[in-house]
Amino acid sequence: LLLVWAELDKCLTTTDLISLGVGSCCGAGMYLTAGIIASKKAGPGGVFSLCAAGLASILTGFHYAELAGICPYTSGSSYMYAYVTVGELAAFIIGWGLIVEYVIGTAAAAVALSETFHSVTNNHISHAINSGMDSAGLPHVDFLAA
Secondary structure (H helix, E strand, O other): OOOOOOOOOOOOOHHHHHHHHHHHHOOHHHHHHHHHHHHHHOOOHHHHHHHHHHHHHHHHHHHHHHHHHHOOOOOOOHHHHHHHHOOHHHHHHHHHHHHHHHHHHHHHHHHHHHHHHHHHOOOHHHHHHHHHHHHHOOOOOOOOOO
């Protein structure tokens, strides 16, 4: 195991780091589905589920702080923590898991934003696009999510 120490320029401000952290933790789905959960699914129990999710996030933050103390010269990624502490196989699996997570998360956020846009426009745009697709004999495609 060979870790190379490279001095990096410190160019990010505290505001930049907080924005990066919140942006990577809180996906678009949290903002788009919180109202749906509260109004149609869970009702007042939605508050308890958000509190439980907040507690899980705090515990995850404590976990990463502990790992940062154990592996101080890594980039802070779960891939690097797994590589340093467990080994290459676990890091390989976690790395591919992260790639799959980001791809699926991006697609899910795009579909959720598209559905929100369709509901705001009362489905006029999607009906216009789909009627044109029907007349051309093409399958329905969600162009806003694509």
